[in-house]
Amino acid sequence: MSRRHGRRKPMAEINVVPYIDVTLVLLIIFMITTPMLQTGVDVDLPEAQSKTVESEGDGSNPPIIVSIKADGQYFLKIDNGEDESVQVDAINPRVVEVLAQKPKTQVLINADKTVDYGTVVTVMAALKNAGVPTVGLMTKPEEDQ
CATH class of the missing domain: 3.30.420.270 (Nucleotidyltransferase; domain 5)
Structure with missing residues (x-):
């Protein structure tokens, strides 16, 4: 019986740290590539x-x-x-x-x-x-x- 009381209950929480890491990497990639997508003729508008x-x-x-x-x-x-x-x-x-x-x-x-x-x-x-x-x-x- 002492073993049974010494066991831990399984943890029911999701570890979100890897998702945060992936999101941060995607954010950095989009921040770098977005200015490169804006092209056009360089005109000095009035x-x-x-x-x-x-x-x-x-x-x-x-x-x-x-x-x-x-x-x-x-x-x-x-x-x-x-x-x-x-x-x-x-x-x-x-x-x-x-x-x-x-x-x-x-x-x-x-x-x-x-x-x-x-x-x-x-x-x-x-x-x-x-x-x-x-x-x-x-x-x-x-x-x-």
Whole structure:
């Protein structure tokens, strides 16, 4: 009988230390890889005081972004893909092709602040003439000074 009273009861708690270790490792991996996933054309946007435009729908319809760099290069980003270099005369057919499949897609112009105003207006007018209902301009918020 003395042996029976000397036994320990089985422990019914789960050891969570290994789960915490795995979670910490995954957190570190995601913190390192997330900045690497954000790519795009490096454009120095003009600053303006404006409100953020919310995209329509559930986010499954990303906007078409036409980027104009300071050196005059044009880039086109469709469906959250990579920015691809295009000639100015190839922009309209590509945009019209996407809008034929997804008519509610927004079209945004992402131009460097040193780009000539006439260049931006010319691209905007060409998009409007191609049948794009609205063309937006991308800016970054003004910093408090």
